[in-house]
Amino acid sequence: MTVDAVVFDIGNVLIEWNPERHYDATIGEARRKKMFAAVDLHAINDRVDCGQPFRQTIEQAALEYPEFSTEILMWYHDWIKMAAPAIPQSVALLRALRAKGIPVFALSNFGIESFEFAETKYPFLTDFDRRYISGRMGCVKPHALIYEMLEADSGVAPAGLLFADDRADNIATAQARGWQTHLFDGPRGWAERLVAETLLTRAEAGL
Known part of the structure; x- marks a missing residue:
């Protein structure tokens, strides 16, 4: 897909x-x-x-x-x-996708003030095309509403979304909505998935 x-x-x-x-x-x-x-x-x-x-x-x-x-x-x-440290390989993947013009969104359970604080320590949090932060949206994963809100706001059909999350319950809701998913257990596996989807070359993914 x-x-x-x-x-x-x-x-x-x-x-x-x-x-x-x-x-x-x-x-x-x-x-x-x-x-x-x-x-x-x-x-x-x-x-x-x-x-x-x-x-x-x-x-x-x-x-x-x-x-x-x-x-x-x-x-x-x-x-x-x-909330530390950053995972450098994942940050590099985010930036590699952006460099290729591939839309990249954040979907995260995060408080309003804590996210604003995190932005001061982790500038890459401003690199997303769109950011869906639960505190601003009034609902959290794995409730279906926050996924629905992302779909409605972005205009991207569920089948066109590839979502990486470390929690199986968050992944399960996304799958139920028809999203493509990756259960994150480390940046290398995520890099391999992005290569398999032909979004990045192995060199671009740092492999």
Whole structure:
């Protein structure tokens, strides 16, 4: 099938996202496990990804769980250290596609303020032709609505979209809508897929 646009997730496709790793390095694995067993920080972050205010949402959670208030506040104050580092090979693929004039979109669960902050650290986040950021859209993957919104806004038919994401549930929704998909497990496999689709040569893909 013809690919009319390539769609990148951001977290764990272009930028590593592993809050647990940062907490283990700063407060220790045992304390981190205890906190995550008591506080569903990822669910709280989902509210940010849906458009709720970043700092206010995290500060409210810190008040609700005083035993872990200092650590919960780290989710806000140390956020950019958790969303790190960039994945250089994936960034190179993004730029190689753009250089060939192939439309490239972002589709990512990301808060409004956190995305604006990330742009200051990762300039490649401005390289997309279109950016579909959940906080701005008021809904998150894997709900079908955010995929539908991308289709409607871009005007690209589902069958013409090739989407890379590291989460199987996000991929499953895209497949159900007729998108072409790639379950991302590293930049080399993604590069191979882009070559197989004849979007890039092996040299252009860094292979």
